[in-house]
Amino acid sequence: MIPKIKKILYATGMGAGAPHVYRYALAMAKEHDAKIVVVSALESLSSFAQNLVDIHIPAELREEIQQTAYSQARERLKGRIAKLCEKECGNDPICAQRLSEIRIEDGPPDQVVLKVAKGIDADLIIMGSHRHTVIGEMVLGSTTQKVLHQATQPVLVVRIPDGYYEEGF
Secondary structure, eight states, X not given: OOOOOOEEEEEOOOOTTHHHHHHHHHHXXXXXXXXXXXXXXXOOOOHHHHHHHHHHSOHHHHHHHHHHHHHHHHHHHHHHXXXXXXXXXXXXXXXXXXXXXXXXXXXXXXXXXXXXXXXXTOSEEEEEEOOEEETTEEEOOHXXXXXXXXXXXXXXXXXXXXXXXXXXX
8 A cells, every 4th residue: 555645744954955855845745745844953052062151151141142042043944944935836825835834943853853753743754965975985964864763754865966055045
């Protein structure tokens, strides 16, 4: 039996390859008449960085700065994702309706992707990967690799071409 794909989780860090990978999510959504949920993760500071902040910034100011920074990062990410969706769909209302939600979550990217995929009951996860060479071998990025090995859903990994860049994103 052919599996039903009704909910696609598009995981992105909104890097240079985001438009390329999002086009695959849109194509799959169109093919299967599915909805897309976009997720991006905001990681906390490393313990070393947090210790530096703790030493140099008073406690009462730290919380305010951190909340402002996270809020601004969330809004920028949401704005970039919305701009990408608008660009790809143009005046096509059916295409625009395929995007059902944009989620910006706190935490390590692999854990965020897995948690959201489970929480929304995704039928497919789509994410991108650059080619990384380590002593001549190609390996996937660590986030993609972790999601691939831990996800209970199928994962489509879209290879981002070397040097891919698209103006405006």
